[in-house]
Amino acid sequence: MKLARLLYASRLNPETDPNQLARIHETANTRNAKHNVSGILIFGNDQFLQLLEGAPTDINKLYLNISRDPRNFDHLLLDYSEISERQFEAWAMKLVLITPKQQAQLKQFQPQEDFEPLKMNAEIALKFCSFLRDRNSLAG
Ligand SMILES: Cc1cc2nc3c(=O)[nH]c(=O)nc-3n(C[C@H](O)[C@H](O)[C@H](O)COP(=O)(O)O)c2cc1C
Numbered sequence: 001m002k003l004a005r006l007l008y009a010s011r012l013n014p015e016t017d018p019n020q021l022a023r024i025h026e027t028a029n030t031r032n033a034k035h036n037v038s039g040i041l042i043f044g045n046d047q048f049l050q051l052l053e054g055a056p057t058d059i060n061k062l063y064l065n066i067s068r069d070p071r072n073f074d075h076l077l078l079d080y081s082e083i084s085e086r087q088f089e090a091w092a093m094k095l096v097l098i099t100p101k102q103q104a105q106l107k108q109f110q111p112q113e114d115f116e117p118l119k120m121n122a123e124i125a126l127k128f129c130s131f132l133r134d135r136n137s138l139a140g
Contacts, residue, residue: 001055002055003053003056003082003085004054004055004059004080004081004083005051005052005081005083005087006051006053006059006060006077007049007050007051007052007078007079007125007126009047009049009050009075009078009117009118009120009125010047010048010050010072010073010074010076011046011047011073011074012046012047012048013070013071013072014046016070016072024041025041025093028092028093030092032062035054035055035062036054036055037052037053037059037062037093038053038086038092039051039053039088039091039093039094040132040133041094042096042097042098042115042128042132043098044097044102044103044115045114045115047115047117048072048117049115049120049128049129050066051126051129053083053087056082063077074118076117078117078120078122078125079122088129090133091133094132094136096136102132105135106128108131109127109131
């Protein structure tokens with residue numbers, strides 16, 4: 001089966017109730033598990049960075065859905081690639097909130113910048129996702 005990975009950045013709609021983050025995560029976990037989609041959603045400084053992997057048709061439909069979701073806007077597609085295997089198969093959707101600790105860890109990859117996915121280089125963004133995956137799987 002063909003597999004694709006999509007990476008994008010977007011901005012939280014300031015009118016969105018902060019509780020919506022938990023709702024989004026819940027929906028993502030349930031729906032992604034059904035559609036065999038895996039990935040990570042990182043949130044900080046009012047911006048999202050999300051990596052989705054799965055069948056290309058599922059990933060494309062989902063990105064279309066998310067880009068129409070009024071809870072976020074300013075979508076920027078950072079990367080879309082065909083992949084040979086999943087790297088985030090353990091998670092239907094892992095939510096990571098950027099804390100000062102993660103912010104400091106990101107400095108290894110981009111010393112000058114804060115977490116601002118809309119300005120992020122795609123390669124660095126991918127490396128940061130993998131770094132968080134490794135950290136979180138080590139943490140159990
Ligand atoms: C930043 C963000 C990330 C989201 N990630 C996912 C996701 O990974 N999977 C998912 O099914 N929905 C996700 N959603 C929710 C979708 O936009 C949409 O509400 C959901 O897929 C339900 O679509 P439906 O109303 O057409 O059933 C996300 C929404 C936002 C704002």
